[in-house]
Amino acid sequence: MAQVQATKFKNPVVNWIDSRLPIFTMLDHEYNHYPMPRNVNYLWAFGAIAGIMLMIMIATGLFLAMQYSSHTSLAFDSVERIMRDVNYGWLIRYVHANGASMFFIAVYIHMFRALYYGSYKAPREILWILGVIIFLVMMGTAFMGYVLPWGQMSFWGATVITNLFSAFPIVGDPIVTLLWGGFSVDNPTLNRFFALHFLLPFVLLGLVILHTAALHVCGSNNPLGIDAKGPQDTVPFNPYVTVKDGFAVVIFLIVYAAFVFFMPNYMGHPDNYIPANPLVTPAHIVPEWYFLPFYAMLRAIPDKLGGVLAMFGSIALLAFLPWLDRSKVRSCKFRPVYRQFFWILAIDALILGYAGSQPAEGSWLLIARVGTFYYFFHFLVLLPVLGKLERTRPLPNSISESVLKGGGGIAAGAHAKPMEKA
């Protein structure tokens, strides 16, 4: 397009650089003029929020790493030193520790938004799969980060999670020994976890860039789930979405700050303030809250290998979602039956999470089993069948026709009426 030629910058230095390395043209194109469907709601802000969280985690993590010692005899004390002696160390650590939870909150909302509005469907399959990979890498990063303070939960969490791999026949035990670098979770394990915990956020950053690049090929989905057909259906990213996302980020940060300043240990576990002891397991060990639904699935299956496969399978399954859901209609707005099941799945995930936090016995075990069964039933049976049987509602002709009452449509031009909120 001639657009590239037309983009001239006022600043001669910017122009000079841009004609040699068109980063400003790229930024202008992707974050200034980039057309966003005019009807996106605040759920679309959680991608930006998750991105901000990644940056906060990298920044705080970098400064924590400057004070932390990844040796079993020093790790716990070095974390306490950060809390007590390092200037603002308490703040940086609480921002980081609560940041992990807030990052997962943002990402879970982001994922359920994609589920509700069918954002994973063609042509956004690779975008979605990259998201699933990001989720997996995030989980690995969070798990290894939780090991670093070397408290009781760190140690026993590391022991339990690495032992998952021992479920696999023949290769299981050698894999676990390889992960540990010894005969139990010990100093070599802590050292490599620290190295990987430092590396993986940058892998995440790379994946996020790919995720964004894939997004910008076909553009954002929207609550109607229909494609934008022209400029009357979109608004430029800046200022409309930058300001809207910015506002959402500020609200999110207020909630985040409330946790950091008023209940910084609410989402943690008190046992992790006891130094790691390889001879005594805490009576009741639970992972961080964001792993609970998967932990419930692990314990629901009365077979070691089966439980591990169910847990990994529940995530791997998500990568196949674009092909499991046979319906051509994206948004739940026009899928009355699927919408009911979506909410049942959301409640199922919450119940699984709660069951995962309870001791694995009695009725909670039964509930976890039913929940696990339903999870797989939803993705493997309901979605393919619904795609064939469900009678969807008629889709509107265009975003602008649906959103602008009185059919403001084509003639008015999208850019002339900025303040119409969907």
Added chain:
Amino acid sequence: MAQTTHPPGTGGHAASGGEGGSRRDFLYLATAAAGVVGAASAAWPFIDSLNPAADTLALASIDVDLAPVAVGQAITVTWRGKPVFVRHRTAEEIESAKTVNLGDLRDPVADDARVKKPEWLIVIGICTHLGCVPLGQKVTDPRGDYGGWFCPCHGSHYDTAGRIRKGPAPANLVLPTYAFTGDTKIRLG
């Protein structure tokens, strides 16, 4: 108005008169100012976390007992991660330090100004040239042409008051902050 969201050249400035423009400029400036203040206050805890921590500061002063150091001996103590030279000077060493003509010195300071008690010379044992630790604490070490210390890195010679006499170093060995807490006890820092 929506016009300002477009790149320059899209036109349509009819609606935005001087009044609308200045109001928007004010909003931009106010937002930018709030953003700068916010970013700076968010950055400060990170920067300050790199400053010495409370436990580091707690180790910033130490007590040293000089009683076991005989005349002519020297000890090196670690203070704030640096070597501090404590030399129990002999009468000849004190004499040679006092009788030097100040005009011959590169960094002229009288011996009285470099000690609190003439027999105890206490200096930070780091060459003022590029930070090496000079030799001369042991009797067997080379002590340079002036009987004090000799820096092997680039050949600086210090005298018995720790003053630079020869070589590339620009200044005398630095004096640490210290006080005598007893006849033979000092507190560094």
